[in-house]
Amino acid sequence: MGNVGNRKICVVKDDPFLRLECVSLLEEAGLPVAGFASPERALAFFDRHAEDICLVVAELSYPNELTGLQLAQQVAAKWPWINVVAVSESRPDSQISENVIVMTKPWLPTELLAHAFRASRGEG
Template sequence: MGQAAMGHPAGDRAARSCRAALVVEDDRNLRDLAAAVLEETDLQVIEADSGEEALQHLRAHAEEIALVFTDVRLPCLIDGVDLARAVSTRWPWIKVVVTSGGLGDRLDHLPAAATYLPKPWRALDVLIAAERAAAAPG
């Protein structure tokens, strides 16, 4: 897949004036669905297909990110739990929503501030989480 910022552009709005949602999911169909749901909010959507790609984007643009929406199971070494823990430690103002379709996906290792949504998640639950993130100071 491509770069983390290859997601869905927000037209002519300058990136600095936007708050964004970073969707981290290796399943293209689920990533597209989550992006489509999040595009209904005031958040710009950025996509990544691995934890490493997400962290690379966060290192450069964390001040723009309001929400990280991530699956637990991701390719490479950094899974969604590791990503949630890194975000909560390094960028505590960023809301984190973690999804998983399987029991025993290290969910007991999630940081207290992370929100868990079981798969299959409902669009309404994603929208509620995104609206909370967009409304939060940051």
């Protein structure tokens, strides 16, 4: 695994404006960030750079073949050191995984930043 302080936060959102908003918020806080338009593109990046990632922020419901829930489950199973913040309209019926936190809409920027800073320090 890479140096925790330099590990990236990956934002996975299909809406380009919301993705840019999240990426900008995290970058302005001094955190290294990468944005992805689809879970498939994000997974391809994770396969090559998982050791450099500390947090994934993704929508649970996604209009693609691979849903945000499936993305969260795959990340949790394959790369257990990567934390996931899953954004959703409502809480799922059961816990997805120990390293997946569900953040319901509407969420506050400070809530996302708190999760991001914890993950960037390796605190999970």
